[in-house]
Amino acid sequence: MFKKVLIANRGEIALRVIRACRELGIATVAVHSTADSESLHVRFADEAICIGPPPSKESYLNVRALLAAADVTACDAVHPGYGFLSENAHFADMVTRMKMKFIGPRPEMIQLMGNKVAAREAMEKAGLPLLPGARGKLADAAEAETVAGKIGYPVILKAAAGGGGRGMKIARDSSQVRQMFETASSEALSAFGDGSMYLERYVEQPRHIEMQIVADERGNVMHFGERECSVQRRHQKLVEESPSVAVTPELRREMGEVALAAMRRIAYNNVGTIEFLMDEKGRYYFMEMNTRIQVEHPVTEQVYGLDLLREQIRLAAGEELDRTQESVRPVGHAIEFRINAEDPVTFAPSPGRITGLHQPGGYGVRVDTMVYEQYKVVPFYDSLVAKLIITGHSREVALRRAARALNEYVIEGIKTNIPFHKRVLADPRFAAGRYDTRLVDQILTGSTEGLPPAPAAPGR
Numbered sequence: 276m277f278k279k280v281l282i283a284n285r286g287e288i289a290l291r292v293i294r295a296c297r298e299l300g301i302a303t304v305a306v307h308s309t310a311d312s313e314s315l316h317v318r319f320a321d322e323a324i325c326i327g328p329p330p331s332k333e334s335y336l337n338v339r340a341l342l343a344a345a346d347v348t349a350c351d352a353v354h355p356g357y358g359f360l361s362e363n364a365h366f367a368d369m370v371t372r373m374k375m376k377f378i379g380p381r382p383e384m385i386q387l388m389g390n391k392v393a394a395r396e397a398m399e400k401a402g403l404p405l406l407p408g409a410r411g412k413l414a415d416a417a418e419a420e421t422v423a424g425k426i427g428y429p430v431i432l433k434a435a436a437g438g439g440g441r442g443m444k445i446a447r448d449s450s451q452v453r454q455m456f457e458t459a460s461s462e463a464l465s466a467f468g469d470g471s472m473y474l475e476r477y478v479e480q481p482r483h484i485e486m487q488i489v490a491d492e493r494g495n496v497m498h499f500g501e502r503e504c505s506v507q508r509r510h511q512k513l514v515e516e517s518p519s520v521a522v523t524p525e526l527r528r529e530m531g532e533v534a535l536a537a538m539r540r541i542a543y544n545n546v547g548t549i550e551f552l553m554d555e556k557g558r559y560y561f562m563e564m565n566t567r568i569q570v571e572h573p574v575t576e577q578v579y580g581l582d583l584l585r586e587q588i589r590l591a592a593g594e595e596l597d598r599t600q601e602s603v604r605p606v607g608h609a610i611e612f613r614i615n616a617e618d619p620v621t622f623a624p625s626p627g628r629i630t631g632l633h634q635p636g637g638y639g640v641r642v643d644t645m646v647y648e649q650y651k652v653v654p655f656y657d658s659l660v661a662k663l664i665i666t667g668h669s670r671e672v673a674l675r676r677a678a679r680a681l682n683e684y685v686i687e688g689i690k691t692n693i694p695f696h697k698r699v700l701a702d703p704r705f706a707a708g709r710y711d712t713r714l715v716d717q718i719l720t721g722s723t724e725g726l727p728p729a730p731a732a733p734g735r
C-alpha cells in the first residue's frame with residue numbers, strides 16, 4: 276500500500292480523499308492556493324503546501340508546482356480528485372515518470388477517452404451500442420450533410436475534443452448542417468485547439484444514465500450499477516440518484532454485461548464511468564466515458580455498501596477486487612443534491628462568508644462538504660459547497676427524507692440553490708420518476724408537459 280499520497284485538488288473531494296487515506300493508514304499531503312489556506316483539506320492533511328495564487332491555472336492546474344510538491348514531500352502516489360488535472364493524460368504520465376503512482380487509469384486510457392471520436396470508435400469495436408452517425412471524424416461540411424441526409428434529422432454535431440456538453444450543435448434540417456459544421460468546428464478549434472467534429476442522430480428527450488466501473492490491474496472488472504443524472508442545467512448536474520427508475524434489474528444486468536465486456540476489451544484499469552443516453556423507449560447508447568472518480572459517486576456507495584475512494588486507492592496500489600459481480604446488488608435508494616453557492620433563481624455565483632450554518636443529520640443523511648461556520652466561499656473555483664446524500668429503503672422513503680433534510684439545512688451569509696432543490700422534490704414528474712433531461716427547464720419555465728393530467732373538475 277502507498278505510504279504518502281499527494282492530493283492535487285481542493286474542496287470536498289480533497290477532504291473525501293484524505294478521509295479514505297486516513298482509514299487506509301496512508302499519510303496525506305494537501306496542496307492549496309493562497310485563497311484556500313483556511314480550507315479544511317489543509318487542516319486535515321498531515322502536511323500542506325501552498326502551490327500558488329488563486330487562479331486555477333497558477334495553482335491547481337500548475338503541473339510543475341504539483342509535481343515539485345509531491346517530490347519534496349516524498350509522496351509515492353498522487354490523487355487528482357475530479358475536475359482540474361483528473362483527466363489530463365500528460366499529468367498522469369508525468370506523475371508516472373517521476374516514479375509515483377497516478378491514482379486513476381493508465382495515461383493511454385485517459386487519452387483514448389479524451390478524444391470523443393476515438394472513444395466512440397473503440398467502444399463500438401468493443402461492442403457498446405452507438406447512435407447512428409458518422410464513422411470517425413467528419414472531413415468537411417459536405418460530409419456532414421451527406422451523413423445527416425443518410426441517417427435523418429435532427430442530428431447533433433459534437434467536437435471530438437469537447438465532452439460534457441461543450442462544443443455541441445443541433446441541426447434540424449439540411450439547410451442548417453453545413454453552416455453549423457463550420458461554426459462548431461472553428462469554435463472547437465479556438466476552444467480546444469482541435470476542430471475535429473463528429474455527428475450522430477439527435478435524441479430529443481434523453482435520460483442521462485451512467486454505469487460505475489471498477490477494474491483491478493489483473494483484468495478483473497466489475498460494475499456497480501447505474502446513476503441517473505438527468506436533472507441538469509446547462510450540463511451541470513444538480514441531482515443524481517441510484518438506482519434509476521428507468522432501469523430494471525434485467526436491463527441493469529444487460530447494460531452491465533456489455534459495459535464489462537468493453538472494459539475487458541480495452542484492458543481498462545481503476546475506476547471509470549460509462550455515460551449512456553437513454554431514449555424514451557429505454558434503448559441506450561454509449562455517449563462518453565469518464566476516467567475519474569465523479570462528484571456523484573456517493574449515491575453508488577450508499578446503495579452498494581462500498582467505499583469507492585478506498586477501492587480506487589487499493590486498486591491503484593495493485594490490490595485485487597475482493598468481491599464478485601454475482602455477490603453485489605443495489606439495496607434501497609440514494610439521492611444526491613449538489614448544494615451550490617449560487618442564486619436559486621438566476622444561478623449566478625454567490626461567494627462570501629458563511630455567517631450561520633446548520634447542517635442536516637439523522638438516519639439516512641450524509642453531508643460531504645468542506646464548509647464550516649465562518650468559512651469563506653471564494654469566487655475562483657466552482658460553486659459546489661456541499662453534497663447532501665440521502666439514503667432510504669425505497670425511493671419514496673428517500674424523497675420524504677430529502678424534503679425533511681433540505682428543510683433542516685441552514686446556510687447564512689451566501690445564497691444557495693437549496694430552494695431550487697425543494698422545487699425539484701415538489702415536482703410531480705420528479706416524484707413519479709417520469710422525467711428526462713428537460714426537467715430543470717420545465718420547472719424553470721413552469722411547463723406542465725409530462726405532468727399527469729389534472730383530475731377532472733367536480734360537477735357543478
Ligand code: MV4
Binds near residue numbers: 504
Ligand atoms: C446528445 C443528446 C441528444 N442526442 N447526443 C450533453 C452532454 C454530452 N455528454 C452529450 N449531451 C447530449 N448528447 C445525442 N445524440 C443530448 C445531450 C444533452 C444532454 C445529455 C445528458 C444530460 C443532459 C443533456 C442536456 C442537453 C443535451
